[in-house]
Amino acid sequence: MRILLFTGKGGVGKSTVSAGTAAMAAARGMRTLVLSTDAAHSLGDAFGIVDGQGSGGHNERMLGPEPEKVAENLYIQHVDAQRRFEQSWAEVQGYLLTVLDTIGVDRIAAEELTIIPGAEEVFALLELRRMASSGEWDMIVVDCAPTAETLRLLALPEALGWYLERILPVQRKMVKALKPVLTKAAGVPMPGDSVFDAMVRLHDELADVRALLSGPEASVRIVLTPERVVLAEARRSWTTLSLYGYRVDGVVANRIFPAGGSDDWRAGWVKAQDDVLADVGASFEGLPVWRSFYRPTEPVGVPDLREVAEAAYAWSGSIDALAVPDAVAPFRVDKDGDDGTAVVHLALPGVARWVGREQVQLGRNGDELAITVGAYRRLLTLPAALARLNVSGARVEGGELRVRFTRQETRPETETSESEMP
Incomplete structure (x- = not known):
């Protein structure tokens, strides 16, 4: 299709x-x-x-x-x-309405507040x-x-997948373990499993998309x-x-x-x-x-x-405008030598000419790369094989961002850095 x-x-x-x-x-x-x-x-x-x-x-x-x-x-x-809102968000909206009703928010205003931006x-x-x-x-x-x-x-x-994979599981475990205490302390009901399940379903559906x-x-x-x-x-x-x-x-x-x-x-x-x-x-x-x-x-x-x-x-001319494009994927990983060194390629066509190299920044935090281009940022989860390596260099060249990963003796469990590309 x-x-x-x-x-x-x-x-x-x-x-x-x-x-x-x-x-x-x-x-x-x-x-x-x-x-x-x-x-x-x-x-x-x-x-x-x-x-x-x-x-x-x-x-x-x-x-x-x-x-x-x-x-x-x-x-x-x-x-x-x-x-689609009623089909996909009803459980979460129902919980939020209960919370807002508990603190005295007008029902009509509450319904407006529970529609996500x-x-x-x-x-x-x-x-x-x-x-x-x-x-x-x-x-x-x-x-x-x-x-x-x-x-x-x-x-x-x-x-949204980043949030649901990293933050939601922690919140779910905390609420489940401390629900009576949290409910009493906050004065509002804590979310039940059905609310968390609805969020997980949304995450899975968006991952499919x-x-x-x-x-x-x-x-x-x-x-x-x-x-x-x-x-x-x-x-x-x-x-x-x-x-x-x-x-x-x-x-x-x-x-x-x-x-x-x-x-x-x-x-x-x-x-x-x-x-x-x-x-x-x-x-x-x-x-x-x-x-x-x-x-x-x-x-x-x-x-x-x-x-x-x-x-x-x-x-x-001979190009079929409806055919599946014969195009290289914007993201790929190439092995570079037998020592485990690899280079990540992320296509950024025209970035040097139209955005500026100084607008391209790279950050590393554990198994994630934070890539910023102008006003846009992408958190890229690294494959397991790369997550164990260190970033040894990065540059914008040939219309793409190239990030080199090399094997080193030790690497801090969490490493955060951000730098402009040369």
């Missing part, structure tokens, strides 16, 4: 490109689902479906929480965050997992939220318009997505003015876009860059969307 996620700066036409890609896949006979994780859901609009109570037009209907068929082999779904992103991931594990689909296309939200979304499984989206059949595709500000964000997105271990398999340059015409205004835009497009090719060296041109009318509906995608992907 192929999973393809589309992201990009808000307003670049991401929903149109993702919908068109899905329509193209369905036309090839692939049973395809388009799933929106964007709170501003616009997939229904792209397909000519009004997601809500319309004025009674024949093509207006409410999109439900389950996949809705829009064409042969093509289905669309908007994630119902409230529904970023809940929609969490439950969008869980819905993606449910659809992927159903076995019903050959292709799942995900119309993600704008770039910043997408990066937070994709970083979530690993970040992480494995699914970082697997070889999943990739991210960046949509941009040929503008300097948009290109700058797209470059940083490629670096950050690679930091979190996700494959980027290509770039779609959208809303390009076609050449021709005699008016100076349009000629100026064509020239400006041509200049940026040249930089796009240089910025994403090694990735296919597809081009999608402005059409005389707005593409709405399955036939129009499919035509947009087919015309754009024709720019790739």
Whole structure:
């Protein structure tokens, strides 16, 4: 099963490109689902479906929480965050409501306080997992939220997993052993096993999501318009997505003015876009860059969307835009000699040019590497074979972070350091 996620700066036409890609896949006979994780859901609009109570037009209907068929082999779904919240968070919310009720918080206010920040992103991931594990689909296309939200979304499984693996077991044992004393001392009920079990289930589900989206059949595709500000964000997105271990398999340059015409205004835009497009090719060296041109009318509906995608992907020549990408995993470990020395490679494309080497920092704490790139940090749990070794050097070279591990006589049980990369 192929999973393809589309992201990009808000307003670049991401929903149109993702919908068109899905329509193209369905036309090839692939049973395809388009799933929106964007709170501003616009997939229904792209397909000519009004997601809500319309004025009674024949093509207006409410999109439900389950996949809705829009064409042969093509289905669309908007994630119902409230529904998934009730399914996945009910035990934890019930406990939190009891605590807030005990200390006198108004019931309505308490319900608002027990909705975790970023809940929609969490439950969008869980819905993606449910659809992927159903076995019903050959292709799942995900119309993600704008770039910043997408990066937070994709970083979530690993970040929450770190907390649940390290902190939750300690809390669970402490509460179980000292529950009567803690309840009396705090004046509020302590959580029971069902609450902890719900957290563990959430951890396991998000771990599945992480494995699914970082697997070889999943990739991210960046949509941009040929503008300097948009290109700058797209470059940083490629670096950050690679930091979190996700494959980027290509770039779609959208809303390009076609050449021709005699008016100076349009000629100026064509020239400006041509200049940026040249930089796009240089910025994403090694990735296919597809081009999608402005059409005389707005593409709405399955036939129009499919035509947009087919015309754009024709720019790739022999590259199949729907195939599993033949790309090296962003994270790998190479053995270096017979003495146990190893080198960890983490792809950070363009980091030296667009972020700056001084913005890359590395920290070590036990079996974890803390890798910081600008405003983003990843806590990377080392394989057991590496956790027993020492970091002997690190550098940014060739578009990747290379960390060398060597065997030494002794190493402190916990070692913390942080330094900029040379």
